[in-house]
Amino acid sequence: xxxxxxxxxxxxxxxxxxxxxxxxxxxxxxxxxxxxxxxxxxxxxxxxxxxxxxxxxxxxxxxxxxxxxxxxxxxxxxxxxxxxxxxxxxxxxxxxxxxxxxxxxxxxxxxxxxxxxxxxxxxxxxxxxxxxxxxxxxxxxxxxxxxxxxxxxxxxxxxxxxxxxxxxxxxxxxxxxxxxxxxxxxxxxxxxxxxxxxxxxxxxxxxxxxxxxxxxxxxxxxxxxxxxxxxxxxxxxxxxxxxxxxxxxxxxxxxxxxxxxxxxxxxxxxxxxxxxxxxxxxxxxxxxxxxxxxxxxxxxxxxxxxxxxxxxxxxxxxxxxxxxxxxxxxxxxxxxxxxxxxxxxxxxxxxxxxxxxxxxxxxxxxxxxxxxxxxxxxxxxxxxxxxxxxxxxxxxxxxxxxxxxxxxxxxxxxxxxxxxxxxxxxxxxxxxxxxxxxxxxxxxxxxxxxxxxxxxxxxxxxxxxxxxxxxxxxxxxxxxxxxxxxxxxxxxxxxxxxxxxxxxxx
Numbered sequence: 001x002x003x004x005x006x007x008x009x010x011x012x013x014x015x016x017x018x019x020x021x022x023x024x025x026x027x028x029x030x031x032x033x034x035x036x037x038x039x040x041x042x043x044x045x046x047x048x049x050x051x052x053x054x055x056x057x058x059x060x061x062x063x064x065x066x067x068x069x070x071x072x073x074x075x076x077x078x079x080x081x082x083x084x085x086x087x088x089x090x091x092x093x094x095x096x097x098x099x100x101x102x103x104x105x106x107x108x109x110x111x112x113x114x115x116x117x118x119x120x121x122x123x124x125x126x127x128x129x130x131x132x133x134x135x136x137x138x139x140x141x142x143x144x145x146x147x148x149x150x151x152x153x154x155x156x157x158x159x160x161x162x163x164x165x166x167x168x169x170x171x172x173x174x175x176x177x178x179x180x181x182x183x184x185x186x187x188x189x190x191x192x193x194x195x196x197x198x199x200x201x202x203x204x205x206x207x208x209x210x211x212x213x214x215x216x217x218x219x220x221x222x223x224x225x226x227x228x229x230x231x232x233x234x235x236x237x238x239x240x241x242x243x244x245x246x247x248x249x250x251x252x253x254x255x256x257x258x259x260x261x262x263x264x265x266x267x268x269x270x271x272x273x274x275x276x277x278x279x280x281x282x283x284x285x286x287x288x289x290x291x292x293x294x295x296x297x298x299x300x301x302x303x304x305x306x307x308x309x310x311x312x313x314x315x316x317x318x319x320x321x322x323x324x325x326x327x328x329x330x331x332x333x334x335x336x337x338x339x340x341x342x343x344x345x346x347x348x349x350x351x352x353x354x355x356x357x358x359x360x361x362x363x364x365x366x367x368x369x370x371x372x373x374x375x376x377x378x379x380x381x382x383x384x385x386x387x388x389x390x391x392x393x394x395x396x397x398x399x400x401x402x403x404x405x406x407x408x409x410x411x412x413x414x415x416x417x418x419x420x421x422x423x424x425x426x427x428x429x430x431x432x433x434x435x436x437x438x439x440x441x442x443x444x445x446x447x448x449x450x451x452x453x454x455x456x457x458x459x460x461x462x463x464x465x466x467x468x469x470x471x472x473x474x475x476x477x478x479x480x481x482x483x484x485x486x487x488x489x490x491x492x493x494x495x496x497x498x499x500x501x502x503x504x505x506x
Contacts, residue, residue: 171446376416
């Protein structure tokens with residue numbers, strides 16, 4: 001069986017137009033069309049022979065639900081169709097193309113409005129069963145104040161208490177900040193009935209090694225460089241010329257931000273090599289989309305044709321390709337379809353190089369996926385948090401400009417994406433350029449020596465005098481104790497004994 005199907009040219013046009021209206025992924029819309037047609041047309045679906053449309057890889061179409069669709073096709077056709085059979089592949093193509101005709105009606109009747117498209121789609125499926133977003137109350141116990149008598153609770157998704165869920169935890173190593181971070185994540189997972197996910201970058205390897213935390217949160221662990229992340233940094237929902245050009249410029253900008261040795265000329269070379277990679281992938285029936293190995297092959301060919309010696313750009317791309325940190329074409333491995341629906345711990349501590357770049361590439365994928373989603377739902381002053389982007393030892397990242405991390409913090413509130421940053425000092429959040437302090441709602445500060453009163457004043461919104469007092473208090477906090485703002489009624493700030501993960505989840 002081929003690894004991909006080719007839609008009809010009309011189906012491609014419908015999916016592209018529906019994607020522009022809905023901001024949904026091409027493969028996600030094709031999956032919706034497939035399910036709709038299976039339910040509506042059954043075995044009576046018209047055979048489709050037009051293969052002049054866009055190619056869709058089966059792994060992108062099914063995601064992790066390959067077995068579900070295999071079972072559904074078997075029920076519809078009244079017989080088992082092997083996933084390796086041409087009959088199964090043809091049935092999938094028939095229903096994708098047929099389902100697109102139904103999507104076309106939604107496009108036609110929506111009046112060019114995104115909300116109209118989704119409303120029309122729901123009207124077309126009145127009895128299909130609708131999945132309502134559940135806004136679980138996320139009330140996280142941080143610890144106890146007043147000698148253990150007063151619980152200190154963070155209501156992370158209560159819009160009446162917090163403008164956004166973004167959180168910073170600061171403190172010296174060994175003061176308890178990582179244990180509290182794990183406690184917060186475990187609480188969020190359990191309280192949301194595991195509906196709220198997270199992606200955590202583990203800089204020290206201690207989170208990935210905490211099997212109790214992994215079990216409680218049901219997280220998947222990827223230890224780099226031994227493991228390969230089932231993600232393709234070069235994947236684009238729409239790979240038109242304009243989208244490719246923008247993505248190429250953004251990736252070149254990211255590399256230049258991380259490594260100052262990559263100058264304007266090298267950025268231009270990278271942009272052209274990325275664009276050439278997409279052209280080659282589009283011309284290859286076996287590829288469908290480029291991967292990092294293809295990009296390095298194109299870049300290496302460019303350097304050879306120009307008789308150029310290997311430089312910083314060449315070495316970065318070589319390492320990305322040869323370390324096999326990300327999905328590679330022909331590997332036979334599945335690629336995650338929806339990253340925001342996964343709970344992952346990405347262990348970077350064993351990676352000798354490229355730590356920041358790996359994180360940047362994953363954050364870019366999170367941001368792109370987030371932008372294609374509608375706003376998260378609100379019920380009773382509670383906004384649904386779909387996922388959290390968690391960066392431990394965040395001071396390793398905050399000094400670099402990253403428009404995708406900045407965009408996630410700016411735009412994540414309405415999309416239901418929280419950002420949790422753990423670092424060593426409040427001063428880490430005031431680098432040049434983007435000011436993280438303006439958008440961090442909750443600060444939890446453990447012992448810090450030499451914390452700038454100015455940084456505390458900006459993070460907490462307090463007076464200069466109060467910030468000076470707090471800076472002195474932070475320097476003298478014993479391990480396990482922390483300061484935060486607004487957690488207790490009638491008190492602007494409170495000092496509390498934190499509740500570590502290892503005690504809360506024995």
